[in-house]
Amino acid sequence: MTSGNPTVPESVTPPVGFTQHDHATCVVDGLSAAEARCSGEGLHFTPVRRKVLEILLQEHRALGAYVILDRLRDDGFGSQPPVAYRALDFLVTNGLAHKIERLNAFIACSHPRARHAPAFMICRLCDAVAEAQSSPARGALGAAARATGFLIERTVVEAEGVCPSCAEKPPEGKRA
Amino acid sequence: MTSGNPTVPESVTPPVGFTQHDHATCVVDGLSAAEARCSGEGLHFTPVRRKVLEILLQEHRALGAYVILDRLRDDGFGSQPPVAYRALDFLVTNGLAHKIERLNAFIACSHPRARHAPAFMICRLCDAVAEAQSSPARGALGAAARATGFLIERTVVEAEGVCPSCAEKPPEGKRA
DNA sequence: GTCCTCCATGTGATTATATAACATTACAAA
DNA sequence: TTTGTAATGTTATATAATCACATGGAGGAC
Ligand SMILES: [Zn+2]
Ligand SMILES: [Zn+2]
Ligand SMILES: [Zn+2]
Ligand SMILES: [Zn+2]
Numbered sequence A, B: 001m002t003s004g005n006p007t008v009p010e011s012v013t014p015p016v017g018f019t020q021h022d023h024a025t026c027v028v029d030g031l032s033a034a035e036a037r038c039s040g041e042g043l044h045f046t047p048v049r050r051k052v053l054e055i056l057l058q059e060h061r062a063l064g065a066y067v068i069l070d071r072l073r074d075d076g077f078g079s080q081p082p083v084a085y086r087a088l089d090f091l092v093t094n095g096l097a098h099k100i101e102r103l104n105a106f107i108a109c110s111h112p113r114a115r116h117a118p119a120f121m122i123c124r125l126c127d128a129v130a131e132a133q134s135s136p137a138r139g140a141l142g143a144a145a146r147a148t149g150f151l152i153e154r155t156v157v158e159a160e161g162v163c164p165s166c167a168e169k170p171p172e173g174k175r176a
Numbered sequence C: 001g002t003c004c005t006c007c008a009t010g011t012g013a014t015t016a017t018a019t020a021a022c023a024t025t026a027c028a029a030a
Numbered sequence D: 001t002t003t004g005t006a007a008t009g010t011t012a013t014a015t016a017a018t019c020a021c022a023t024g025g026a027g028g029a030c
Helices: A023-041 A047-057 A065-074 A081-093 A139-148 A164-168 B023-041 B047-057 B065-074 B081-093 B139-148 B164-168
Strands: A097-100 A105-108 A118-123 A129-133 A151-162 B097-100 B105-108 B118-123 B129-133 B151-162
Touching (some): A047 A065, A065 A105, A097 A118, A118 B139, A129 B139, A139 A151, A139 B118, A139 B151, B047 B065, B047 B097, B065 B081, B081 B097, B139 B151
Parallel strands (some): A118 A151
Antiparallel strands (some): A097 A105, A151 B151, B097 B105, B118 B129
């Protein structure tokens, strides 16, 4: 569905990725947001970096560095691991992509405009990943941190489970 | 809560690991808790598994599988990766240890008696790790999950930052 | 313009982390 | 004892990430 999703309350950030949507705009919007951001901050959005982001934007799943590397090679870029890792490092450092620690894999950021503490929902059946916002300082972890004097600088929040569309289906083989 | 803890407000779980404490009891208590749990649930707490847990309990840091493997070899156990990984898998599966995804490393559980959703605070300066409780269903992530119909089965919550004792010191070399 | 520097890219080699596949052993039920 | 099962051990391999060094291109100094 290209139009808005009426079922989700305003207070909650609606995660893209599980829901139906016009996916073409994901890629286009993601790339133009990245261009805007980079030119605004004087960052070099070079061809490799752009290509890697485009590869990531093409699916709402996390891709391993070596999968990305394969696709880079197909497009005529360098084919050695550092090529992919360096581009990924640039994207992650500048908030255009995130690493999913649980999967040792990478995904394009869904909210590249705002600085945010991301949280992820990972479907163990279809590997789809949706990005939501987390509030590290709130909740039990924040309380424990304040209680002990721990200074939180960065948080990893990843939930594993079953996405809505996989939950509907009877258990079949993976990758529905 | 299993029993009342007088010094700490009920809402906050006190994390061990950053604070001063009688560390000898950590190891002893951890091992006996594991023995109790395993005999209670009919699990085989074999020598390798016990040794790995003991190694983990000896420090409030996460240890890589190959570090553990080295120490296993020193104690006359098998010296190939599966030996360590299988023991670690047993410990993690049965809630006696956790994997820190951010570090690709493992740590003994600080609350082995209760079923819980762990959260971790990782000091980037001294590598100390403290375990706290997380409440996955609460907070922004839980709200996003409910809003989209995502079923959370397991959560990874890891905060990186600076522990209280490192925060006090002026910046020197690592491992103060 | 030339030269120079910085940064990005490319490549080969290596290290780190994790699993596959199969043989052997320990132990207990039948 | 036989037999099944779980645990351990070993070899080899897969997967993930980094090191070290060479090349190349976009400015800026001159
Ligand atoms: Zn993001
Ligand atoms: Zn799914
Ligand atoms: Zn725990
Ligand atoms: Zn510290």
